[in-house]
Amino acid sequence: MERGGRAAGGLVTIGEFARLSRLSAKALRRYDELGLLRPALVDPGNGYRYYDRAQVETARLVAWLRRVGMPLSRITAVVALDPGAAAAEIRAYWARVETETAARRDLATFLIDHLTAEEVAMPRTPDDARGGNDSYAHDGPGRGAGAGTAGRGGAGAGLGTLGIRYAALTERGSVRESNQDAAYAGARLLAVADGFGESGAEASAAALDALKPAAQGVVGAADLLNALEDAADRASRAVRDAVAGRPAPEESGTTLTAMVWTGSRLGLVHIGDSRAYLLRDGELFRITHDHSLVQSMIDDGVLTAEEARSHPQRALLLKALAGGAGTVRTRPDVRLREARPGDRYLLCSDGLSAVVDEGDLRRAVIAADGPDTAVRDLAALAADAGGPDNVACVVADVVAL
Numbered sequence: 001m002e003r004g005g006r007a008a009g010g011l012v013t014i015g016e017f018a019r020l021s022r023l024s025a026k027a028l029r030r031y032d033e034l035g036l037l038r039p040a041l042v043d044p045g046n047g048y049r050y051y052d053r054a055q056v057e058t059a060r061l062v063a064w065l066r067r068v069g070m071p072l073s074r075i076t077a078v079v080a081l082d083p084g085a086a087a088a089e090i091r092a093y094w095a096r097v098e099t100e101t102a103a104r105r106d107l108a109t110f111l112i113d114h115l116t117a118e119e120v121a122m123p124r125t126p127d128d129a130r131g132g133n134d135s136y137a138h139d140g141p142g143r144g145a146g147a148g149t150a151g152r153g154g155a156g157a158g159l160g161t162l163g164i165r166y167a168a169l170t171e172r173g174s175v176r177e178s179n180q181d182a183a184y185a186g187a188r189l190l191a192v193a194d195g196f197g198e199s200g201a202e203a204s205a206a207a208l209d210a211l212k213p214a215a216q217g218v219v220g221a222a223d224l225l226n227a228l229e230d231a232a233d234r235a236s237r238a239v240r241d242a243v244a245g246r247p248a249p250e251e252s253g254t255t256l257t258a259m260v261w262t263g264s265r266l267g268l269v270h271i272g273d274s275r276a277y278l279l280r281d282g283e284l285f286r287i288t289h290d291h292s293l294v295q296s297m298i299d300d301g302v303l304t305a306e307e308a309r310s311h312p313q314r315a316l317l318l319k320a321l322a323g324g325a326g327t328v329r330t331r332p333d334v335r336l337r338e339a340r341p342g343d344r345y346l347l348c349s350d351g352l353s354a355v356v357d358e359g360d361l362r363r364a365v366i367a368a369d370g371p372d373t374a375v376r377d378l379a380a381l382a383a384d385a386g387g388p389d390n391v392a393c394v395v396a397d398v399v400a401l
């Protein structure tokens with residue numbers, strides 16, 4: 001072996017490779033042990049490791065991905081890809097990290113809030129059953145065109161400071177023969193569901209009904225989390241039961257996007273590609289992530305949001321509540337959110353979000369003087385766009401009492 005760390009055949013020693021790649025020899029040995037970066041040659045006699053200079057780029061990439069926090073198995077896959085595919089894989093990984101971090105941040109915030117306020121007695125919200133002004137919109141299969149029920153609720157009292165005003169609406173649209181969407185707004189629950197398959201209408205109705213007891217007796221953040229987990233499980237079971245015994249139950253099911261209101265907090269239950277948006281400080285944010293093929297392609301960087309709108313498989317869901325044995329694993333996402341006075345929430349099926357231009361949707365949500373006007377204006381936009389799909393939407397305003 002020559003001085004300066006050169007080895008026969010253009011290979012370099014681990015010491016020289018460490019200098020070239022600005023990594024320690026210890027780190028390189030560790031990468032070898034983990035299978036992340038194998039030396040080009042290991043001397044069978046003395047076990048010395050030798051590297052090819054061409055491996056410097058890979059070594060640096062491994063080091064950076066370790067700093068990003070990517071799991072070892074994923075790093076192994078990324079370094080084997082060409083640069084374009086590696087970039088897409090890193091982008092997809094990071095999108096997932098941000099989603100998970102956001103969910104953990106929300107949970108941490110609520111636990112801090114819950115533990116800080118533990119000594120404060122929280123009054124219970126009034127019972128839904130006494131309200132009588134809930135808005136339940138579902139015009140069901142076989143009914144004619146036209147508006148479903150739209151109603152406006154009063155305020156659900158919570159901690160004595162905040163309440164919600166709400167409206168729900170569902171329409172069949174101009175193309176579909178029946179309406180399989182469902183929408184509900186009540187003092188404790190806001191929900192939309194988009195049924196599919198032969199028993200889609202039964203599935204969407206069952207999912208909404210299963211959520212109705214969700215906020216009963218909820219007094220704090222921990223209670224709300226437990227109630228949401230239970231509600232998510234109950235909705236899964238209810239949909240499975242609703243379509244069981246019907247033809248091809250595994251092909252019938254529903255999306256579900258729902259919010260449970262407890263007086264200052266909103267618990268979000270979400271599965272599929274119906275959406276929840278939040279209008280706050282004049283900006284409209286989408287607060288749900290579609291469980292759809294096109295969304296996963298956007299996350300992976302192989303499709304733009306614009307291209308997704310016209311993708312032939314844009315309606316394909318990766319997760320939904322459905323019948324059949326294979327659906328036991330599909331569980332809605334559960335999140336907690338802190339409500340603020342002035343917040344406006346929109347829940348809608350893809351018959352609105354995938355049909356109406358995003359700018360038009362935002363302007364309509366901002367301009368409406370109340371939930372009732374908002375749901376009517378939004379449904380009108382979908383109708384103006386040809387009404388190709390069923391529409392379900394719920395709008396709720398958080399107000400100071």
Ligand code: MG
Pocket residue numbers: 194349350351389390
């Ligand atoms: Mg739809």
